[in-house]
Amino acid sequence: MFVEWNESYAIGVDEIDRQHRELFARFEDLMNAVGSGRGKADLVPLIGFLDAYAATHFHEEEQLHMRHHYPESCFHRDAHAIFLGRLSALKTEVEAKGASNHLVIETGKVLFRWLVDHVCGMDRQFGDFLRTGVEEA
Numbered sequence: 001m002f003v004e005w006n007e008s009y010a011i012g013v014d015e016i017d018r019q020h021r022e023l024f025a026r027f028e029d030l031m032n033a034v035g036s037g038r039g040k041a042d043l044v045p046l047i048g049f050l051d052a053y054a055a056t057h058f059h060e061e062e063q064l065h066m067r068h069h070y071p072e073s074c075f076h077r078d079a080h081a082i083f084l085g086r087l088s089a090l091k092t093e094v095e096a097k098g099a100s101n102h103l104v105i106e107t108g109k110v111l112f113r114w115l116v117d118h119v120c121g122m123d124r125q126f127g128d129f130l131r132t133g134v135e136e137a
């Protein structure tokens with residue numbers, strides 16, 4: 001297990017938490033694929049998954065922000081936009097040059113940072129806000 005889902009990351013909204021768990025699982029799949037020499041073969045399907053995932057998942061999170069008048073929504077949405085930009089750059093590069101070990105590593109890094117910084121950071125803070133109405137530091 002490379003980065004393990006922990007129930008303390010849950011924001012308490014079943015569908016969002018299911019989607020977050022799925023992202024952890026996809027990262028683990030990628031690391032296992034790299035370990036067994038299938039990283040390049042798995043890259044294109046993974047990028048396709050992340051593309052569809054991000055569009056749906058971020059939209060659902062942002063709808064929740066609005067519904068709950070989340071005061072940090074603007075910063076959180078900016079982080080989503082930055083991730084989408086990184087994903088789009090990866091996708092463009094994969095389409096232009098094909099899968100390479102370099103792009104597998106770059107995708108792994110983007111995904112890892114997303115899980116650690118965003119899901120375990122900003123999304124968790126949003127979960128705290130949903131539970132208590134107050135963000136924890």
Ligand SMILES: [Fe+2]
Nearest residue numbers: 061076122123
């Ligand atoms: Fe988020």
